[in-house]
Each structure stands twice: as structure tokens, then as C-alpha cells.
Amino acid sequence: MVVNEEDIAELVSRWTGIPVGQLLEGEAQRLLQMEEYLHRRVIGQDAAITAVADTIRRARSGLNDPKRPFGSFIFLGPTGVGKTELTKALAEFLFNDEESMVRLDMSEYGERHTVSRLIGAPPGYVGYDDAGQLTEVVRRRPHQIILFDEIEKAHPDVFNLLLQILEDGRLTDGHGRTVDFRNTVVIMTSNLGTGDLSQQPFGFKAGPDIEPESGTVSPELSRTVNEALRRAFRPELLNRIDETIVFHPLSRAQIGQIVGLMLGEVQERLAERNITCELTEAGCEWLVKEGFDVSYGARPLRRAIQRHVENQLSRGVLSGDFNDGDHVLIDVNSAGNGLDLS
Numbered sequence: 001m002v003v004n005e006e007d008i009a010e011l012v013s014r015w016t017g018i019p020v021g022q023l024l025e026g027e028a029q030r031l032l033q034m035e036e037y038l039h040r041r042v043i044g045q046d047a048a049i050t051a052v053a054d055t056i057r058r059a060r061s062g063l064n065d066p067k068r069p070f071g072s073f074i075f076l077g078p079t080g081v082g083k084t085e086l087t088k089a090l091a092e093f094l095f096n097d098e099e100s101m102v103r104l105d106m107s108e109y110g111e112r113h114t115v116s117r118l119i120g121a122p123p124g125y126v127g128y129d130d131a132g133q134l135t136e137v138v139r140r141r142p143h144q145i146i147l148f149d150e151i152e153k154a155h156p157d158v159f160n161l162l163l164q165i166l167e168d169g170r171l172t173d174g175h176g177r178t179v180d181f182r183n184t185v186v187i188m189t190s191n192l193g194t195g196d197l198s199q200q201p202f203g204f205k206a207g208p209d210i211e212p213e214s215g216t217v218s219p220e221l222s223r224t225v226n227e228a229l230r231r232a233f234r235p236e237l238l239n240r241i242d243e244t245i246v247f248h249p250l251s252r253a254q255i256g257q258i259v260g261l262m263l264g265e266v267q268e269r270l271a272e273r274n275i276t277c278e279l280t281e282a283g284c285e286w287l288v289k290e291g292f293d294v295s296y297g298a299r300p301l302r303r304a305i306q307r308h309v310e311n312q313l314s315r316g317v318l319s320g321d322f323n324d325g326d327h328v329l330i331d332v333n334s335a336g337n338g339l340d341l342s
Helices: 005-016 020-024 028-032 034-039 046-060 083-095 135-140 156-168 195-199 219-232 252-271 281-291 300-319
Strands: 071-076 101-105 145-149 170-172 178-180 185-190 243-246 276-279 327-332 339-341
Touching (some): 034 046, 034 083, 046 071, 046 083, 046 243, 071 219, 083 101, 083 145, 083 185, 135 178, 156 170, 156 185, 219 243, 252 276, 252 281, 252 300, 281 300, 281 327, 281 339, 300 327, 300 339
Parallel strands (some): 071 185, 071 243, 101 145, 145 185, 276 327
Antiparallel strands (some): 170 178, 327 339
């Protein structure tokens, strides 16, 4: 039996979680085009995407401190503007799988006694037999993204663990094993300092902190967010973060682009039945109004598309109204209170 390069790559891929393609192919060109790839999934966050891409390129080219994680970020901004989506897109870019990440809801680690769940309880304590919810997943799969969601809700002892990860690239679990974090990307999300944004009217046209068409954040708001960050976190933690990134609220046009992305997913599923669909401009505008919420950003859009588009499509497919080769037009109905599919 002859063992070739592909066999070795496949074996290493199983151990590390790194896709075979990335082990075999030169990735220089791919890294140079990283922004283009991320923009396919994340709308309207140019500065955030550029900052993330630059950090990853520094690490890949060997210019980052090799003792620290591959990259570390704090994503700041209101709900539903792309923080989690960029995290998933980065996981897919780096590891060919958006599920190559562990998400830790920090609201579950707000009490001192809960912190030990991250690394496992020490000998003699309740829960010693339970593996650490953070350390065990990284020990088993060292190449992945770690998402600390709503980091401001964590107990201060969590920050002590983060300091060890960000400074030394390793952590000791409750069983005394050293877990290597140098091949992880650490992302923390927060909405600190962005509470006023949830009160902005649709389109963000009345707020002085946001430019009406682009949805970009003013320098004043950036300062407000960063001041809130400095009040909440110790300077030694902030100084170890590669990039602190403020995500701006989305403009009306950008929300329309997200509708287009989500409808593209529906079109892909319809293509399996050889059915195509088209959303009119008026239909898109109606979905934007129906599916956008100032408190939750673009998150309700997917439910709006399910309720007003996918439900009608499924009924049409099952009833035989939409068949192989059909083209479905999605437009606002005559009453202006829903969508018609024809």
C-alpha cells in the first residue's frame, strides 16, 4: 500500500478539523480575496470585514505572536446587524464549515460557581467528572472559532480565563491538562453603548449618530461605545484584543440586500424542483417593512420570508399550482397588505 499526500492530508484533517483542500492548496490568493468572500454573506459592514481579514492575513503570514490565538476580536453593535453572521462566515472561510465554532452564552456564566463549567471542576468538587464546556471542545478540535456571546454578562472570573487564553494561548482544565488555544479565533460580542440605536426610527433618518443612507456610525457614537467598553472591561484584557470593531446599524438599502440573499437560499431549494422565482422591487420593499424591527435588526426577516413566501410556495408545490419548469413571480397584492405568488 502506498501512502500519498492526499492520504496524509485526510488523516491530519480528521485530527485538526482543517479541510483537506486548505491543507493541500496554496491559500495566498484566497487570503488576498478574503473580503470578497465575506461580503457574499455579510452586508454593509465594510470596516468590520476589512479589520477581520487583515488580522487573519497577519496570522497566516506568520507576523502575529505565535504564542497567542490566531485572532481575537470584540464585535460591538446592536442586535441583528451581522455580528454572528460574520462569525459564521469566518468559520466557513477558515474551516469550510460554519459550524466549526463553539458558542458560549455568557449570560449562563454570570455567577462565580458557573465559571468552573468552562474548564471543569477540580478534584474533590462536584462536577469533577464533567469535561469543561470550553476546554474539552478545544482539546478535541483545536482549530475552530470560540464565540463568547454577550461577554458583558460574564462573571469577572471569566475574564481571568480569557486573559490566560489571549496572553499565553493556553488554559489548564480541571483535570490538570494544558489545552492549546493558539489555533483558535476568539470572538466576543456585546451591545454595550448601543442602547440608543434601538430607539431610532426605521431607516435611521432622525438620529444624529447615523448617516441616513449608508447607516455608518459617527465618530461620536464610536467614542460612546468604546467608553462603555472601557468602563466594563479591565484595560489588560482590552489591550490583548487584536481588534475592537463597531458594527453600524443597517440602512434600508442594505436590509433590501439581505432580503435578496435570503431569497437566494429559497431559489436554490426551488432549483431542485426545476422551479424559479423572482421578487419584484415592490415585493422586496414590502418584506423590508414587514420583516425589519428596530429592536432586533434584520433577524425577523427570515421569519417574514418563511411566513409570506415559503408558506405560499409550499402550498403551491403540494397542490400542483407550481410545477417543473414554472417561474413564480412574487409581488405585493392589490390591497398592499401581503404578497401574491403567481
